[in-house]
Amino acid sequence: MGMTKSSKNNKKKTRKIYRLFIPLAAVIAVCLGVGAYFYYDYSSRVYSSCVVELGGEVSAADFLKNPDQTAEFTSDTVITTDFPGTYDVGIVSGKYTYQCTLEVQDTVAPELTVKQLTRTKEEIPAAQDFVESVSDLSGDVSVYFGEAISFDNYGQIPITIVAEDGSGNKTEADTVLNLVQEYDIEPPVIEGQLDKIVYAGTSVSFKTDVVVTDNVDTDIEVQVDSSKVDLDTPGEYTVVYTATDSMGNMDLKEGTITVIQQEYTEEEVFALADEVLAEIITDDMSAYDKAHAIYVWVQGNIGYSESEDSGDWLKGAYDGLKNRHGDCYNYFAVSKALLTRAGIPNEDIEIIPTATRHHYWNVIDCGEGWRHFDTTPRLDKSFKGFYLTDEELMTYSDAHYHSHNYDREIYTYFNDNQEQ
Structure with a gap:
């Protein structure tokens, strides 16, 4: 059976549509691919x-x-972070322009300080009256009471103030x-020991023995300038x-602080030394054993710290025995006081001073001639400064930057070969 004319025409139309569809599908596929590429490129940048x-x-x-790339806002982008909100921004980086959003958030609460108030029932304060200062970057702050308040009773009423910003x-x-029923106009009264005497270089508690009384308030603290x-x-x-006081009534008093230079006496220093000796020596101990006990006590109970006591051995000994710390002068002075009270002959000795070096120690005689007695701790932990002959100490000194290089014309204890 042959094809009709109508069938032939339909077949031709189908082939024509098919030929048109293939290029169109290809174009659509290309567009989708390009779109996907640029979308991926956008999101990755x-x-x-x-x-x-x-x-x-x-x-x-x-x-x-990519932090290594550079960018700038488009010319029509206006940037502000002064107000919360979401803003459209244009970003130019290289040959691309992107449309993004900037979200400005306010998550920081206002800063608020409050004060106490005293009022009568005829002038109940508003929440703002309690505010001493309030600040917030937004500039928009509301202040209100945190909870309902009853003003029925007199006395101290707890108040909670809330500061809230626009966010x-x-x-x-x-x-x-x-x-209060009526205002208090009577100021508090400051009394007590306003004038004080204190030794130079020590501390003082200005408020000790100073009291404040008031006709209403009971917990007023005195302030000191x-x-x-x-x-x-x-x-x-x-x-x-x-x-x-709580009503703002104030009392002002002046006092005189007299700072005097403390004078140290042998009686004071020896009394402190005797307290130590009573714990570490006995009458039946030899002079050598007493000296050794003193050496051990000084090294174990005086801590090293910088001091300005040199020149007054009584002050150096007093500070060392009282405060239990000091430098080489305090070690020397404490040792001198203890040795003297223990009945052990002793003398002073000092290194030849330089611009940066000073050192003091003792020499003692326990019946065998003079020996060096240096209780100051050294970085070299192997050094033992007890009962050293002059030869022993000089050997150490020569090996340690002349640590004990003294003037033999001034300190002549060892010049007559008294060492045993």
């Missing part, structure tokens, strides 16, 4: 959105995923309302005491 805190700094480079961040602070007092320099100095 930039972040679609960046978040910054209110008032913070942001740059176009913050949107780039809902809140800060709470507690304070007190002192509700001692900025003009120099405790290291003898003289008379003015100190100012102030006390303020």
